[in-house]
Every structure is written in structure tokens, then in C-alpha cells.
Amino acid sequence: MPTRIVLAMDVSRTEYGIIPNRTRDYDSSQEENETVTSQLRFSVLVLPNVPWPELLRRCREVEELGFDAVGLADHLVDWAGNKGPWFELWTQVAAIAQATTRIRLTTLVAQIPLRNPAHFALQALTADHISGGRLDVGLGTGLVIDPSYRMMGIENWSPKERVARFGEYVEIVDRLLSQEETTFKGRFYQVDGAALGPRPVQSPRPPIMIAAMGPVMLGHTARHADIWNSISFAKTFEAQLEETRGRVATLDARCAAIGRDPATLRRSYLMFDAAARQSGGRVNYYDSEESFTRMVEQVIALGITEIALYYPIADEQKPVFERIARNVLPAMRAAHK
Numbered sequence: 064m065p066t067r068i069v070l071a072m073d074v075s076r077t078e079y080g081i082i083p084n085r086t087r088d089y090d091s092s093q094e095e096n097e098t099v100t101s102q103l104r105f106s107v108l109v110l111p112n113v114p115w116p117e118l119l120r121r122c123r124e125v126e127e128l129g130f131d132a133v134g135l136a137d138h139l140v141d142w143a144g145n146k147g148p149w150f151e152l153w154t155q156v157a158a159i160a161q162a163t164t165r166i167r168l169t170t171l172v173a174q175i176p177l178r179n180p181a182h183f184a185l186q187a188l189t190a191d192h193i194s195g196g197r198l199d200v201g202l203g204t205g206l207v208i209d210p211s212y213r214m215m216g217i218e219n220w221s222p223k224e225r226v227a228r229f230g231e232y233v234e235i236v237d238r239l240l241s242q243e244e245t246t247f248k249g250r251f252y253q254v255d256g257a258a259l260g261p262r263p264v265q266s267p268r269p270p271i272m273i274a275a276m277g278p279v280m281l282g283h284t285a286r287h288a289d290i291w292n293s294i295s296f297a298k299t300f301e302a303q304l305e306e307t308r309g310r311v312a313t314l315d316a317r318c319a320a321i322g323r324d325p326a327t328l329r330r331s332y333l334m335f336d337a338a339a340r341q342s343g344g345r346v347n348y349y350d351s352e353e354s355f356t357r358m359v360e361q362v363i364a365l366g367i368t369e370i371a372l373y374y375p376i377a378d379e380q381k382p383v384f385e386r387i388a389r390n391v392l393p394a395m396r397a398a399h400k
Contacts, residue, residue, distance in 0.1 A: 100329040103399040104369040105392055106132035108171055108333060111150035112141050118150065121374055122159045126166040128388035132199065133159065134171030134333075134371060139211035153186045160194035167197045171333070171371070172274040172292065174205035176212060176220060180232045181254050184239035187269060188259050196264035200236070201292060203274035204229050226279045227251070233273065233287045240268035272331065278313055285317035285328070290369070294333040300347070304361055307332060311366055331369035332362055344376035349383050352391050363399065 107125045111118055125133045137152040156168050168190070173183065191198045204225035212219040220228065231249040238245040244258040263269055272290035275281045284291045293310055295303035311330070318325040336347045348358045359370055375384045 100327060101368055103363070103396050104131040104329075106130060106134055106167075106169060106171075106331070106369060106371045107374050108134040108136065108371055109374045110136055110141075111155060112145060112147055114148055115150065118148075118155070119159065119162055122166075123162060125374070126163045128385065129392065130166065130388065131369075132167040132169045133163075134169045134201070135159070137170060137173045137177065138209060139177075139214055142206060142209040142211065144210075153190060156190045156198070157193050160190065160197065165197075167199055168194055169199040169272065170201040172201035172203035172272065174203060174209075174211075175225070175229055175232045176205050176217065177215075180235040180252055181239060181257055183232075184236045185259055187236070188240060188263055191263045191265060191269045192261070194264075196269075198265070198269045199272050199290065200240075200269050201272040201274065201290075202229075202233055202236070203292075204280070226277070226283075229280065230283050230286075233271065233283060237268070237271060237287055275314075276310060278317075281310065281314045282317045284314060285321055285323055288328060290329040290331050292331040292333065292371070294335050296335060296337060298337045300358060300361075303335070304365065307362070307367075308365055329369055330365075330367045331371055332365075332367045333371040334358070334362065334373070339373075339376075345380060346373060346375060346377070348372070349375050349377075349380040349387075351383060352386055355383075355387050356391055356395070359395065363395075 107130050109118065109121045109125065113121070122133050135152055135155050138149065140149050141147065152170060152173060156170065160168055170187075175183075178186070187198060187200045204222070207219060207222060207225075228251045231247070231252045235245065235247050235249075235252055235254055238247065239254070239257055239259050240263055244256060245254055246256055247254045270289040271287060272292050273280070273284040273288040274292045274294075275284045275288075276293055281291075291314060293307060295306045297303045297306050314328070314330075315325045318328065334348055336345075339346050348355045362370060375381050
């Protein structure tokens with residue numbers, strides 16, 4: 064059995080599976096990888112749309128309540144059009160890493176149009192060291208409707224071009240973080256003899272999470288990711304479940320097509336309430352502990368092993384959020400060991 068080293072924070076690579084983008088044989092560690100990637104985790108997306116002291120307080124609260132990870136968004140401004148604060152991704156990661164001790168920090172998710180892949184890899188490497196090996200590198204194509212591109216004066220790629228660029232982008236990030244030196248010549252990106260140092264705290268690199276909903280992105284996920292992240296914007300919870308069920312099947316097929324065991328891929332799902340904006344920020348899964356349990360159990364039944372939640376906005380739902388963290392989540396973890 065492979066050795067698993069546990070420090071103050073667990074930086075064992077086996078918690079997140081394998082690096083699947085290069086052909087490799089599955090060895091005796093496969094069974095352990097499958098076991099650990101199936102362990103249930105809970106994370107909270109904390110949007111940076113509040114003053115910094117409050118944002119930091121929320122992240123510390125998420126850690127104190129026992130969640131496994133805090134997710135941080137990546138835009139120039141609030142893409143939904145709300146006026147107010149919005150803080151930069153990697154600066155947040157570094158500061159929150161210094162203000163916490165245990166919780167993992169996830170870029171949920173970083174947009175590829177906003178940065179060169181080599182520079183992004185260096186930012187991730189730096190954050191991995193600042194956090195003591197608590198970083199999950201979440202990547203996505205970004206949103207065409209995001210006003211950040213117009214405001215920054217950069218090209219707003221079509222969805223098709225975003226997906227095409229993504230395959231090269233994530234491969235460069237993977238190689239730069241896991242290899243001593245990288246040369247890559249693609250259609251969209253090139254790096255020549257790039258060598259980042261020091262090596263990451265996590266070995267061979269921080270886990271890569273890919274946000275994917277369509278078939279091509281799910282293929283990129285099967286080839287490159289340690290964690291798959293998804294969300295459904297369908298109007299009803301039942302429709303969200305059905306849409307996610309179809310994506311799970313597609314992802315499993317993409318894994319099988321390249322000889323990857325689907326069980327080596329952690330599946331993360333961000334729970335979304337399409338009616339929240341119209342209900343003053345109230346989120347349906349925070350209506351009660353019973354509502355939360357009923358909905359989350361149905362998501363878990365799809366094979367999801369990481370449940371991502373929005374930090375509650377409605378003041379009246381914050382006590383429910385706290386009770387869920389203290390009472391419901393420990394019981395759910397125990398039930399799904």
C-alpha cells in the first residue's frame with residue numbers, strides 16, 4: 064500500500080486521485096484512490112461582494128463550522144451587475160490562507176481568458192506554498208456574458224473557442240506544476256523551456272478541478288482533472304437532478320473511452336437555486352435541516368462526492384446554515400463512509 068503522510072493539514076495526493084492526462088498503468092494504489100475520492104466532502108462558495116473584514120470573517124466561520132473547503136470566485140466585477148465590492152481571486156487566496164489553518168482553498172473557478180497559463184501556474188504554485196498545501200486549482204472557460212472582458216478591453220472568445228483553448232491551457236498548467244521543465248507548442252498557447260520553482264507542496268502538484276457541463280469539456284475533465292465540478296441552472300430541482308444525471312453518464316463514458324476508471328475522479332456539484340434572486344436571496348436548501356438533507360441525499364445518489372453550497376445571504380437562513388454544519392453534515396459524513 065502507498066504511504067499516506069498526514070501533517071497538520073492533509074496534503075496527501077491520494078485524496079484527489081491520479082494525474083490522468085498522460086498514459087499510465089493503474090497500480091495497487093487504485094483501490095485506495097477510489098476509496099478516498101468517494102469520501103463525502105462539503106464546501107462553501109463565499110462571494111467577494113462584501114467588505115474585506117466581513118469576507119474574511121465568513122471564510123473563518125466556514126472553517127470553524129467544519130466545512131472541508133472554501134470556494135472563491137474569479138471575475139473583475141460582480142458579473143450579475145450588482146454594484147459594490149469585488150476582490151481579486153489570488154490576493155484573496157493568499158490572505159485567507161494566512162488567516163486559516165485547516166480548510167482547503169478552491170478557486171471556484173478561475174477563468175482562463177483572464178490570465179496567461181504559465182502566469183496562472185505560477186500564481187497557483189505560490190498559493191500552494193502560502194497555504195501549506197491546501198490549494199485546489201479550479202479552472203473553467205468563463206462566461207460570455209461576463210462584462211469583465213469589455214471592461215478590461217480583452218477579447219470575449221466564443222464558447223467554441225473557449226473550449227478549444229481550454230484543452231491546451233489546462234495541459235500547460237498541469238505540466239508546469241508537475242514537471243521540472245515544460246515546452247509546449249499549441250494552436251493557442253506556447254511555452255518554451257519554462258521551469259517553475261520551488262516544486263509544489265502537494266506532490267506531484269495541487270489537485271486540478273475542472274468546471275464542465277458540455278461533452279467536450281467533460282472530455283477535458285476525463286483527461287486532465289482530479290475533481291469534476293458542475294452546476295445546473297435549470298429552473299426546478301428535479302430538472303437539475305436530471306441534467307446532472309446525464310452529465311454524470313457522459314463523464315463516465317468519456318473516462319471509459321480513454322481507459323480511466325471513473326471512480327478515480329472526485330465529483331463536485333455546486334447547488335443552485337434558480338428562484339433565489341426573486342426571493343430576496345433565500346436559498347431553498349436552507350429552508351430547514353430537513354429540506355437540506357432531502358435535497359443533498361438526492362444529489363449524492365447521483366455519485367456526487369463533494370457538495371458545494373453558497374454562503375447564505377438571507378439573515379434568517381444563517382442559523383439554519385449553522386445547524387446544518389454542526390448537526391447534519393457530521394451525520395451525513397458518517398452515513399456515507
